[in-house]
């Protein structure tokens with residue numbers, strides 16, 4: 028059976044094979060570079076056979092390694108490993124430590140792609156020790172160690188590796204190696220927000236990429252340099268760089284890089300308040316990312332578009348995009364995407380909290396008596412959740428639910444919300460609609476956390492006297508009961524149009540009188556949590 032990419036040998040191929048092992052190895056390389064993998068495999072295998080016969084161990088070690096790497100690309104992991112292991116042993120036996128180190132480097136690469144990061148790191152280090160005499164090998168190995176450190180979030184370590192990689196490439200005047208090293212140094216410096224360093228490295232990388240005629244690297248340099256300009260609020264320079272990069276990516280047909288260029292241009296427009304242009308560029312970025320299948324690119328472009336919608340007050344759309352991005356980040360693979368996934372997820376969740384918090388606060392601003400209500404409810408509720416031993420996931424659910432629990436109040440007329448004195452039964456019926464209206468506002472938003480029960484049922488009571496559905500007992504989810512109890516506590520301890528704020532002791536006294544509203548263990552956890560907070564204050 029033929030695998031994709033396999034080719035029928037050209038008819039005009041000379042039938043007589045060159046006899047020497049070294050020539051067979053060269054032929055194998057030529058075929059491999061041309062993408063003719065079947066032919067490459069045949070020649071490498073023939074080279075191995077010939078070298079074993081003639082005892083040319085240097086050729087043998089290299090042919091074994093190259094054949095191993097081809098098998099690796101064909102997903103034949105065991106074969107790949109055993110060939111490279113043999114290559115390593117051959118290199119060692121003949122005392123050629125550079126050849127042995129090359130084999131180790133290949134084996135480390137297999138470990139890395141299989142997710143065995145620690146094994147990969149250990150082998151890269153052994154390769155450095157063995158083959159450090161070869162500057163070229165040192166440059167590549169240090170670069171790999173830098174990438175490893177980078178995806179684990181060890182930025183200072185990554186920086187040191189890239190610097191050593193640069194030193195190695197400089198010592199042999201390998202301009203391409205240097206250009207890549209400068210580029211990586213720029214990226215890590217930007218991640219560490221060392222903007223001066225990043226600026227300097229990107230300039231060097233760009234100059235070298237130009238002088239060696241590497242157009243793609245020039246595009247990447249321009250785009251990443253634009254990131255530095257954007258961070259320094261040099262918007263016009265950032266946009267010009269990104270547009271130039273876009274032109275290059277268009278020319279070389281790299282759609283994924285184009286998505287990143289559109290994303291940056293969109294961010295510039297967003298930061299400078301040109302919303303329509305920002306939306307169109309960020310949409311292009313999302314669409315292109317989707318069409319290339321890059322999860323990372325799609326997730327990041329979605330997050331940027333969400334921030335735009337938030338700044339335009341289009342909160343539902345912002346949350347929809349953030350939820351989608353959250354799902355995508357969950358599928359990220361550090362090895363494929365070469366990124367530190369946990370830092371990315373953390374950053375997304377921060378954005379998420381910021382969006383829901385601000386949305387919650389925007390509702391408070393229409394009700395002069397509840398300023399800061401959501402934030403306090405979130406704090407108190409997390410205290411109770413911890414007392415009950417709820418896990419991180421549930422705590423996140425409760426926090427987001429707390430920010431959004433009164434969302435439906437946007438539909439309650441201002442006069443009712445701010446009415447001094449008591450409400451008429453009709454007005455009270457309107458207020459009681461807010462949990463239902465909250466859910467209606469979020470009907471089309473799918474959350475990664477189960478927050479809708481909190482919004483709908485945070486006024487239900489354990490004894491069945493609550494609203495809107497008059498649920499009773501454990502029909503009410505624990506998360507909703509927690510928000511309910513701290514919501515009442517916050518209402519009592521802040522001043523209202525019809526009375527002043529109660530002291531904590533008085534508020535708890537009132538709540539003791541109606542403790543049938545809450546499940547006993549939740550009431551107890553609430554008391555403990557408030558006790559702890561008052562003691563700490």
Ligand SMILES: [Fe+2]
Nearest residue numbers: 432433485486
């Ligand atoms: Fe409420």
Ligand SMILES: [Fe+2]
Nearest residue numbers: 400432433514
């Ligand atoms: Fe509330």
